[in-house]
Amino acid sequence: xxxxxxxxxxxxxxxxxxxxxxxxxxxxxxxxxxxxxxxxxxxxxxxxxxxxxxxxxxxxxxxxxxxxxxxxxxxxxxxxxxxxxxxxxxxxxxxxxxxxxxxxxxxxxxxxxxxxxxxxxxxxxxxxxxxxxxxxxxxxxxxxxxxxxxxxxxxxxxxxxxxxxxxxxxxxxxxxxxxxxxxxxxxxxxxxxxxxxxxxxxxxxxxxxxxxxxxxxxxxxxxxxxxxxxxxxxxxxxxxxxxxxxxxxxxxxxxxxxxxxxxxxxxxxxxxxxxxxxxxxxxxxxxxxxxxxxxxxxxxxxxxxxxxxxxxxxxxxxxxxxxxxx
Numbered sequence: 625x626x627x628x629x630x631x632x633x634x635x636x637x638x639x640x641x642x643x644x645x646x647x648x649x650x651x652x653x654x655x656x657x658x659x660x661x662x663x664x665x666x667x668x669x670x671x672x673x674x675x676x677x678x679x680x681x682x683x684x685x686x687x688x689x690x691x692x693x694x695x696x697x698x699x700x701x702x703x704x705x706x707x708x709x710x711x712x713x714x715x716x717x718x719x720x721x722x723x724x725x726x727x728x729x730x731x732x733x734x735x736x737x738x739x740x741x742x743x744x745x746x747x748x749x750x751x752x753x754x755x756x757x758x759x760x761x762x763x764x765x766x767x768x769x770x771x772x773x774x775x776x777x778x779x780x781x782x783x784x785x786x787x788x789x790x791x792x793x794x795x796x797x798x799x800x801x802x803x804x805x806x807x808x809x810x811x812x813x814x815x816x817x818x819x820x821x822x823x824x825x826x827x828x829x830x831x832x833x834x835x836x837x838x839x840x841x842x843x844x845x846x847x848x849x850x851x852x853x854x855x856x857x858x859x860x861x862x863x864x865x866x867x868x869x870x871x872x873x874x875x876x877x878x879x880x881x882x883x884x885x886x887x888x889x890x891x892x893x894x895x896x897x898x899x900x901x902x903x904x905x906x907x908x909x910x911x912x913x914x915x916x917x918x919x920x921x922x923x924x925x926x927x928x929x930x931x932x933x934x935x936x937x938x939x940x941x942x943x944x945x946x947x948x949x950x
Contacts, residue, residue, distance in 0.1 A: 766826070786820070
């Protein structure tokens with residue numbers, strides 16, 4: 625809630641000041657960056673100071689940069705997941721493509737609006753506000769489809785929605801004279817963003833071992849950004865080579881298509897819609913029943929966290945969460 629409130633407040637301030645001052649896109653961008661640093665920097669610094677210092681779990685090997693080490697660690701984690709949660713393993717590979725595409729779409733859209741469709745800075749700001757305001761629609765769609773059809777089908781439908789939306793947008797808005805229609809697609813793009821993030825997070829949590837959700841969450845985030853430089857790089861390369869910004873979106877389109885087909889191959893333990901709706905109640909009932917039983921240190925069925933060394937090692941004998949938990 626606080627993150628959403630902060631983002632909305634930021635966009636409102638930047639939009640109001642930019643529109644009132646009559647600035648162009650470059651001036652609005654500079655003001656936005658300054659606002660983020662001045663208003664967000666000090667609270668962020670103060671919040672980090674409240675955390676206790678802890679020793680690093682691993683050290684960066686000599687002669688290797690952070691990005692290379694991150695890629696190797698991510699790949700090592702993906703291989704280990706193949707032993708305990710093959711669905712989560714495939715999901716992280718898929719996320720390296722679909723996540724990178726979605727993460728960079730707003731930046732590419734704004735560049736496309738400005739350079740190809742010749743949209744004014746005022747229209748661009750309004751576009752951003754409209755798509756942000758429509759995010760809750762995507763969340764509602766996610767909840768409805770995930771409960772009815774399961775996480776995997778919901779996620780695949782969401783990716784297909786994005787592929788079709790991008791294809792239609794790039795084919796219909798094919799010149800500066802069509803720039804006035806960018807506000808028409810803003811609600812659909814906002815809905816897509818609101819649909820993507822809860823679908824991705826819910827699907828991931830439903831696939832990983834229950835006692836490793838928190839520990840693996842960082843890998844979920846890393847997989848999203850590890851290849852995020854590729855779509856903008858393709859966009860820039862195609863633009864410099866031929867000047868066709870529509871073809872520049874091919875990097876994002878290809879990444880989404882790859883992510884879609886990889887998502888189809890993800891194995892889930894159960895995608896039944898009835899189980900999706902009932903699983904949270906059954907898990908709660910099972911947990912309460914376990915609590916009522918006399919404690920047995922050797923019985924690990926009701927012990928999520930684990931009490932011995934073998935249970936703490938989530939790579940071995942982990943219980944995979946049912947795909948409908950979230």
